[in-house]
Amino acid sequence: MAKINEDLNREREKCSFNVKELTILMDGGPEKTKERKERENFMISKRDTYAGIPEDYLSYKEQYEKAVKKSVIVFGLVRRLQEEGKTTIHNYRDVLGNLLRASDVSTGFPLALHYIMFMPAIINQGTDEQTARWLPRAWDCNIIGSYAQTELGHGTFIRGLETTATYDPITKEFVLNSPTLTSYKWWGGGLGQTANYSIVVAQLYTKGECLGVHSFIVQVRDEETHMPLPGIKIGDIGSKLALNGINNGFLGFNNYRVPRNQMLMKHAQVLEDGTYVKSRNPKLNYGAMVFVRVVIAFDMANYLSKAATISVRYSAVRRQCQSKAGEQESQVLDYLTQQHKLLPAVAACYALKITANKLWDTFNTVNEELLAGNLQRLPEIHALACCLKAISTYDTATFIETCRLACGGHGYMHSSNLPTTYSSAVAACTYEGDNTVLLLQTARFLAKTWQEIDNETGKLTPTVEYLKTTKSKGFSHKWLNTTDNIVYGFEVVSMRKIASCVQNMQKRVASGMTFEDAWNMSSIQLVAAAEAHCRVIILSTFNSEIKELTKTTSPELKRVLSQLVDLYSVYWALEKLSDLLQYTTINHEDVDGLRSWYEDLLTQLRPNAVGLVDAFDLKDEMLNSTLGSYDGRAYERLLEAALKSPLNSEPVNHTFHKYLKPFMLGKL
Numbered sequence: 001m002a003k004i005n006e007d008l009n010r011e012r013e014k015c016s017f018n019v020k021e022l023t024i025l026m027d028g029g030p031e032k033t034k035e036r037k038e039r040e041n042f043m044i045s046k047r048d049t050y051a052g053i054p055e056d057y058l059s060y061k062e063q064y065e066k067a068v069k070k071s072v073i074v075f076g077l078v079r080r081l082q083e084e085g086k087t088t089i090h091n092y093r094d095v096l097g098n099l100l101r102a103s104d105v106s107t108g109f110p111l112a113l114h115y116i117m118f119m120p121a122i123i124n125q126g127t128d129e130q131t132a133r134w135l136p137r138a139w140d141c142n143i144i145g146s147y148a149q150t151e152l153g154h155g156t157f158i159r160g161l162e163t164t165a166t167y168d169p170i171t172k173e174f175v176l177n178s179p180t181l182t183s184y185k186w187w188g189g190g191l192g193q194t195a196n197y198s199i200v201v202a203q204l205y206t207k208g209e210c211l212g213v214h215s216f217i218v219q220v221r222d223e224e225t226h227m228p229l230p231g232i233k234i235g236d237i238g239s240k241l242a243l244n245g246i247n248n249g250f251l252g253f254n255n256y257r258v259p260r261n262q263m264l265m266k267h268a269q270v271l272e273d274g275t276y277v278k279s280r281n282p283k284l285n286y287g288a289m290v291f292v293r294v295v296i297a298f299d300m301a302n303y304l305s306k307a308a309t310i311s312v313r314y315s316a317v318r319r320q321c322q323s324k325a326g327e328q329e330s331q332v333l334d335y336l337t338q339q340h341k342l343l344p345a346v347a348a349c350y351a352l353k354i355t356a357n358k359l360w361d362t363f364n365t366v367n368e369e370l371l372a373g374n375l376q377r378l379p380e381i382h383a384l385a386c387c388l389k390a391i392s393t394y395d396t397a398t399f400i401e402t403c404r405l406a407c408g409g410h411g412y413m414h415s416s417n418l419p420t421t422y423s424s425a426v427a428a429c430t431y432e433g434d435n436t437v438l439l440l441q442t443a444r445f446l447a448k449t450w451q452e453i454d455n456e457t458g459k460l461t462p463t464v465e466y467l468k469t470t471k472s473k474g475f476s477h478k479w480l481n482t483t484d485n486i487v488y489g490f491e492v493v494s495m496r497k498i499a500s501c502v503q504n505m506q507k508r509v510a511s512g513m514t515f516e517d518a519w520n521m522s523s524i525q526l527v528a529a530a531e532a533h534c535r536v537i538i539l540s541t542f543n544s545e546i547k548e549l550t551k552t553t554s555p556e557l558k559r560v561l562s563q564l565v566d567l568y569s570v571y572w573a574l575e576k577l578s579d580l581l582q583y584t585t586i587n588h589e590d591v592d593g594l595r596s597w598y599e600d601l602l603t604q605l606r607p608n609a610v611g612l613v614d615a616f617d618l619k620d621e622m623l624n625s626t627l628g629s630y631d632g633r634a635y636e637r638l639l640e641a642a643l644k645s646p647l648n649s650e651p652v653n654h655t656f657h658k659y660l661k662p663f664m665l666g667k668l
């Protein structure tokens with residue numbers, strides 16, 4: 001192994017806690033760490049089979065072809081583990097999560113949607129017979145699926161989708177059509193060239209009546225030749241900001257027929273004679289979207305951990321300027337401004353992972369209740385998944401960009417892997433529901449909840465209980481000198497923001513405005529209220545879970561994790577100062593206190609910065625970064641990577657003779 005950079009060695013020597021203990025804690029126990037490492041090591045051992053020119057230098061087509069090659073390796077392992085009984089429907093989130101974390105997903109996977117949406121849609125919305133028929137084939141990858149919901153004209157407004165599925169009782173088939181240009185499906189992952197099936201979301205017509213959007217399993221390509229089937233127009237949508245291996249596609253239908261039993265009928269049915277049987281709740285059809293929003297929160301913690309590891313290690317290695325005359329140049333990590341850029345990002349990795357775990361447990365509990373016919377918590381889990389998806393993706397993208405900027409010029413290099421990490425993660429602010437739109441969904445739930453509290457009707461679900469408590473207790477002056485107090489401060493902010501939105505809307509309606517116009521006029525505030533609620537969820541979960549988890553850890557680890565929770569809460573208190581000043585009784589002394597507490601926390605955490613990112617246990621092959629390797633040889637790697645530029649394969653490029661020389665001689 002190459003020599004480790006001395007600065008990094010020193011960082012590791014002064015770390016006050018046991019890094020392995022933290023890794024195991026975050027994995028959920030030694031057994032989980034062992035399983036994760038096995039999966040990751042397997043992925044890494046396969047690297048040679050697809051190594052070669054870095055993807056940034058490949059053409060669009062080559063990027064896709066390489067992404068297919070990588071996909072069959074990753075997902076081939078999923079299949080092998082399944083054959084050995086190690087992957088089941090219950091642990092496949094962990095298995096896939098580990099494998100995807102270990103793969104260099106720089107352009108994304110064209111098979112991702114097969115696992116993340118095609119199969120979950122069948123499980124969530126298919127009858128037992130449909131699941132028994134389709135899932136084994138999908139699970140074995142005998143068929144490959146996509147998810148085609150969004151159209152050229154509509155993504156957010158699902159009720160506005162234009163693709164039609166008209167039931168023909170004579171042949172017992174649905175006839176699919178794309179009646180307009182804007183009805184063309186657009187964006188389906190893996191749909192362009194990879195999948196041969198897709199879930200298609202279309203307006204259902206039977207007995208001359210439109211019954212809203214429903215999902216269908218639709219074969220789009222021949223299983224043998226992979227040619228598009230007659231009546232199907234399909235292709236790739238073209239180059240994007242990133243994720244060019246994901247192979248997003250378009251899809252149009254011309255009188256294309258699918259058998260009746262390919263409408264997913266767990267919740268609503270069309271009987272043979274065309275009679276429509278309504279779902280208990282039409283929103284149950286949106287179950288796959290709730291699931292994916294929960295999964296995205298996990299994925300964000302992974303992206304951010306990579307960016308944080310790269311930028312913290314590099315900041316320990318990078319020396320710039322002399323803080324004190326005559327002394328060695330300082331590690332940039334010693335500058336408080338640099339710590340302010342990086343340490344909240346590190347804390348956010350832990351906060352998001354822990355909150356995503358909790359959300360996952362809640363999702364599973366609620367899902368079991370739904371299966372048992374109890375729909376009471378459906379609105380709550382939808383509201384929770386919407387705001388956590390929105391805030392986790394927005395925070396992740398913002399923190400990654402901060403980490404990238406914190407690496408100066410070298411952070412702009414593709415070889416640092418920070419630009420690709422950013423451009424891939426930021427897509428999640430849009431996919432699976434635009435963030436503003438999702439926050440407005442959460443706000444809708446909160447506004448209704450507030451009216452129930454006002455009218456003292458209905459039983460509150462657990463995640464909004466605090467609205468009632470804070471309404472009755474209010475906020476008498478409290479120093480914001482503990483995380484518990486800061487969490488309470490945020491609860492009050494959230495409660496007052498929601499209360500004020502509802503009040504403003506009521507005033508507008510009373511003055512003659514329609515409810516819809518009053519909603520639109522209040523929507524900037526509504527989005528802010530939903531964000532405030534989500535901050536409460538993340539802060540309080542992080543705070544309470546760390547208290548619980550550290551009951552059994554070493555005192556050294558307990559100390560650093562408590563500092564991390566404090567740093568995260570004080571950081572957000574300072575970021576949202578105007579809210580706290582407006583809605584609580586804190587004063588300028590509290591603010592001064594918060595600032596100096598924050599500065600102290602940065603200083604206390606500084607010696608453990610490298611240990612905290614080492615604990616993510618991301619191997620060099622997973623980071624894929626010239627700046628972030630474990631040994632800190634950033635400069636050597638930058639030069640090695642530069643030499644791989646195709647322009648360095650010959651001493652003189654032909655454009656010199658063709659253009660430059662004639663131009664220099666005045667002949668062009």
Ligand SMILES: CCCCCCCCCCCCCCCCCC(=O)SCCNC(=O)CCNC(=O)[C@H](O)C(C)(C)COP(=O)(O)OP(=O)(O)OC[C@H]1O[C@@H](n2cnc3c(N)ncnc32)[C@H](O)[C@@H]1OP(=O)(O)O
Nearest residue numbers: 093096097149155156158159283286295299382431432433
């Ligand atoms: C698995 C292994 C993982 C391993 C780890 C690996 C990680 C990998 C990471 C993932 C990579 C992902 C790849 C990319 C995937 C992108 C796929 C897509 O974008 S696909 C495309 C994704 N596209 C989108 O996400 C589109 C976004 N748009 C939407 O979701 C909706 O249309 C809407 C929510 C905006 C409104 O809907 P609209 O129909 O107009 O609604 P109305 O006004 O009629 O009624 C509102 C009422 O309905 C209620 N309700 C609503 N939704 C739900 C729900 N889900 N539930 C429950 N309830 C719901 C709502 O509360 C309200 O109730 P109430 O107040 O009346 O009581």
Ligand SMILES: Cc1cc2nc3c(=O)[nH]c(=O)nc-3n(C[C@H](O)[C@H](O)[C@H](O)COP(=O)(O)OP(=O)(O)OC[C@H]3O[C@@H](n4cnc5c(N)ncnc54)[C@H](O)[C@@H]3O)c2cc1C
Nearest residue numbers: 147148149150154155156187188189427431432433434436
């Ligand atoms: C990388 C990527 C992968 C994707 N993969 C898939 C896939 O596999 N399958 C699939 O079906 N789709 C997929 N999508 C599509 C994605 O789900 C949609 O782009 C997303 O839901 C947003 O919808 P839209 O593009 O129609 O945006 P629009 O709704 O047109 O949003 C444009 C703007 O209008 C605003 N806006 C819209 N409605 C409202 C409102 N009611 N109130 C206030 N503001 C509003 C938004 O906030 C936004 O600022 C993917 C998208 C991306 C980027």
